[in-house]
Amino acid sequence: LEKPYAMVCINIIAADSNRDAEFLFTSMQQAFVKLRRGETGQLPPPIQNMDQFWSPSEQYGVQQALSMSLVGDKAKVRHGLQSILRETDADEIMVNGQIFDHQARLHSFELAMDVKEELLG
Numbered sequence: 733l734e735k736p737y738a739m740v741c742i743n744i745i746a747a748d749s750n751r752d753a754e755f756l757f758t759s760m761q762q763a764f765v766k767l768r769r770g771e772t773g774q775l776p777p778p779i780q781n782m783d784q785f786w787s788p789s790e791q792y793g794v795q796q797a798l799s800m801s802l803v804g805d806k807a808k809v810r811h812g813l814q815s816i817l818r819e820t821d822a823d824e825i826m827v828n829g830q831i832f833d834h835q836a837r838l839h840s841f842e843l844a845m846d847v848k849e850e851l852l853g
Contacts, residue, residue, distance in 0.1 A: 743801035746843035
């Protein structure tokens with residue numbers, strides 16, 4: 733290589749509203765808690781209240797582990813992606829999105845691609 737090449741993998745949970753995206757994100761948050769508890773299984777469905785699910789220390793650990801995740805509507809995801817690209821100067825991005833509902837997952841990826849097109853063409 734003539735110069736370093738960097739790829740960044742980003743969790744993106746996008747929806748039509750920040751509230752909807754945050755609700756969808758609870759599946760991934762639960763999965764991380766269960767992993768730390770040594771529990772196995774499939775991705776759980778989203779829940780309304782994570783505070784009833786995790787302890788304060790589990791919440792802290794999951795929030796640290798998922799701190800670079802982009803969760804929100806297109807505007808919030810766009811702002812977050814711009815920041816990450818500016819900070820990392822990445823040549824390539826890979827998107828991950830663990831969303832329980834298949835249609836919501838497809839919609840999230842569509843919104844992420846819209847943001848990518850807006851930013852990078």
